[in-house]
Amino acid sequence: MQPKDKITVLGAGSWGTALAMVLADNGHEVRLWGHNEDQINQLNTLHTNEKYLPGITLPENIVGYYSLEESLKDIETIVLAVPTKAIREVLKKVLDFQKTPLTIVHVSKGIEPDTLLRISEMIEEEVPSELLKDVVVLSGPSHAEEVSLRHPTTVTVSSKRMEAAEKIQDLFINQNFRVYTNPDIIGVEIGGALKNIIALAAGITDGLGYGDNAKAALITRGLAEIARLGTKMGASPLTFSGLTGIGDLIVTCTSVHSRNWRAGNLLGKGKNLQEVLDNMGMVVEGVRTTKAAHQLAEKFGVTMPITSALYNVLFNNASPKHEVDSLMARVKTHEMEDLANVLEEKVHE
DSSP: OOOOOEEEEEOOSHHHHHHHHHHHHTTOEEEEEOSOHHHHHHHHHTOOBTTTBTTOOOOTTEEEESOHHHHTTTOSEEEEOSOGGGHHHHHHHHHHHOOSOEEEEEOOOOBOTTTOOBHHHHHHHHSOGGGEEEEEEEESSOOHHHHHTTOOEEEEEEESSHHHHHHHHHHHOOSSEEEEEOSOHHHHHHHHHHHHHHHHHHHHHHHTTOHHHHHHHHHHHHHHHHHHHHHHTTOOGGGGGSIIIIIHHHHHHHOTTOHHHHHHHHHHTTOOHHHHHHHHOSOOHHHHHHHHHHHHHHHHTOOOHHHHHHHHHHHSOOOHHHHHHHHHTSOOOOTTHHHHHHHHHHHTO
């Protein structure tokens, strides 16, 4: 029988809590750290997290921690489940206490504006090499609400060292939560981050009342944008046809569980960005990622019309309807032109 691990999940939001449940179901000793003391007390006394996963009873082998230092004692693996903008701050605090090498599994989906770093690169920049054993990314089509109900879910793990990805695969995989490995860490991270942009745009088209035809077109052309930028950054085109590409894109663009879709829907119905963010009460990663992707498109010289249109809506006060209508009026082109260009570039590498 495989020995069980002690794992700390940093971030007691919906996704961190749901992943803690998966690990607990597998018999591991799970510590769930959060910065809200009342929430942690509720976790430990009632075994619930009503703010983020209402109505769900948590396994008793999940122990909540308010003290970061206590949560990290004798730990070799942490799951980093905080928003992208909080990653550096949390890692700095971890380094105040951590004296032995860590495997860090990050499960957030974003790109840092201005630095244009993927999350694994942010981690490598913050954590000294002598304290960083491996960085592993876990990503894929997975709503926390459904994972907490133990509905069938499939995700992907990736790392520069496949042995590290396989170890994390073993920690998480069970009959409800299937985990695949993929060596393309760039593609996995880019697909997971950029799909939030397309989900915001899909929400806008729904908010405008444009229906399924428009959304299907948006998802399909959005995937082309993601693949176009991702391959320029060194990803494999095949990754975007998998779970962290089209799989994550479908689930995030079509589900009411998706906070990015919900935010876009409110924008399409006439709310301004600040009203939307105040209404959501949770981080909408796609907003920050849109800024980063817009910068990446300029850096790599990649055409990303959907991203540009959304950037105008979010940061230049453009009308959502005007931007969507402008996308439909773009100069005609061949549907397979993008794919042909990507394949040609790969042949000449």
